[in-house]
Amino acid sequence: AVMRGVPQLLSRARLVRAGFSASEPVLAVQAGILQPDKFTQTFVQIRGLKSSKVIYQAPLTAVDIADSGKQLKQELEAIVGPGNVSSGESVVLQHGQDEGPHPGKSPDIVVFPSSTGEVSEVCKICTRHNVPIIPYGTGTGLEGGISAVEGGVCVNVSKNMNKILQIHQEDFSAVVQPGISREMLNQEMRADGLWFPVDPGADASVCGMCATGASGTNAVRYGTMKENCLNLEVVLADGRIIHTAGIGSRPKKSSAGYNLTSLFLGSEGTLGIITSATICLHAIPESVAAAVVGFPTVQNAVDTVVMTLQCSVPMARMELLDEVQMKACNEYSGLSYPETPHLFLEFHGSESEVESQTETVRDIAADNEGGEFQWAVQQEDRTKLWTARHRAYYADIALRPGCRSLTTDVCVPVSALPDLVTATKADIAENGLIGPMVGHVGDGNFHTMLLFDPADPEEFRKCKEVANKMARSAIALGGTCTGEHGVGQGKMALLEEQFGKDGIDVMRQIKGALDPQQLMNPGKVFSRN
């Protein structure tokens, strides 16, 4: 496509959404041609070429197209300040790439607003210019959720909006801005006996965790983001600011109105920008014990988990590491565990509760061919015991220096776990891949780190195939194609499979109602039609 007289910023976005394909030759002319009628019609004249294509767009201000890109930047600078708008190469590059294996696309401009009001104005400007909006927290996602597939403006809400707005100790709740991460919040509260337990592994933004519906190792006892979020302040594409549970509301329960909090939790930036979250806090447990035990097979380990849950032992963490993962951990951290599936466990409660829980689980493990049951209470000893689990990801990358990992994420009913794990391991072996496995077994959720050489597209293709097969099996077993990482770009087809056409159409209708111009994080979760 040859595009002259039209700034790249707007032409790519505008022409794509107007239906032009990238290979279509287009010459567009400047100024003087824009007399849009009230509703949406704009006519681009093709100089020297015959074309009858008419583009329907959102209302334009009567402005010279050539200046539109510059105009957009100026309008944004007027809101957030010139120091908080950047289209520098390294800045946009950083804001288009998350920590997953998919190469991300850079946005055209990054803005750093300092308040919800500024976010609202930024959205209004982008709406007027018909430019995509991509919310950005800490960039620690794994599914390409921040990739600016249609270009646009990336709104980094964590750099300047990083206050803990309120902590309500007696009510066990806190209100935080997007720049606050889980670790920052817990450090702030450490002397007050409170903590925020949802731990996705990365030091993610709490609001980002709301956007992806994040979970973590503690979910079996404390729940995921969905169970720990009371209210969200959200800015919609048109700049409206709403509070999903009511303005300033933070009761433990409510029957008032539609459950908008649930709607925005896990919407991955496709419905609005989360500018503050009211989250639930929990009491730091009086006593914590950690334990590690090995099993001959995954089935033994999962049986132990199922029986433990059936005995109502309130486990805080139950993690399964398969033998490939244990080998990686041994090599990386200099440990000497037997190379068999292991369970890593954590118990929370009063001293006597923890003791009795540990005893119960020790017995169940022994009944299921469990090996040596190592356990610890002291902080440093627990840290040492869990080293293998904490460093699992790095241990995997070290198995093949220079490789990257396609991290899968499926969740099934716990009873279906052993079969799926066995089938997956067979599939990985058949394809000649290395895929260590770590699972939040208490939730039926597991991850395989499929290693690939970034310079070998065939290997990456095999990894994708294995991942897709796993997701499809999970759906067939009554599970979900993504337990905690989100859909992003890579799992859009799987979502259709999981929900069926009608289910996805309802999602499309909701998006159409809240984001008619399709500006919020395009190209994610589900396709336009």
Place this chain on the structure above:
Amino acid sequence: MALKVLVGCKRVIDYAVKIRIKPDKLGVVTEGVKHSMNPFDEIAVEEAVRMKEAKLVNEIIVVSCGPAQAMETIRTALAMGADRGIHVEIPLGQMDTFQPLHVSKVLAKLAEKEKVDIVMLGKLAIDDDANQTAQMTASLLDWPQGVFASKIDKTDAGLEIIREVDGGLETIRTTLPAVLSADLRLNEPRYATLPNIMKAKKKKVVKMKPADLGVDMAPRIQVVSVEDPPVREAGQTVSDVDDLVAKLKDKGFSSA
């Protein structure tokens, strides 16, 4: 046989806070800024509590010198497992001239008064980085000192202490009573839990003034100025290796 421990805790600006210099350049802004217990003191308290859990110690007295807010620090130590507290009140206006020598004199007097066997401190405070109090307290009491401790064990004769020094680890033995200071790797402190925070409210805290202990508060050190480190200058982009080498030569980093 069970020992009595006096643990010193200081209330300092929280380590995560961005420090700002006061306009008069004589100190840093403390008003409205988050404060918490000096991290090395947390480690000291934790060690005392572990010794009590191992039945080596039967009483932990925590002491803090400072304004009214020092009570929060004392309560945190009580929530971690100390038995009772002493708050040596220093009015807010006098905090600028309250220096390690004064603290040492206070601790020495209290150690004698309470007849303790161990004075346990953090190796330094993260606001002044002085690393003097433990050493001066030991000197005033004429007690042995085990500072920068990364491991403390009880022996028949007294204590065996492993210290972190520049060259590695040094193991020393001391008799009791002794003054110890905690280094980073001594332990990982526990978090105060809600039930313990509630119990701590009922534990006794006695208030007193330095004058009650006969300590003269006149400063020996005058702070002349406090300044920010120099602002980081923009870097220079070099076009190729020859350019880099030429620049290194210009700045005197290469003699070739």
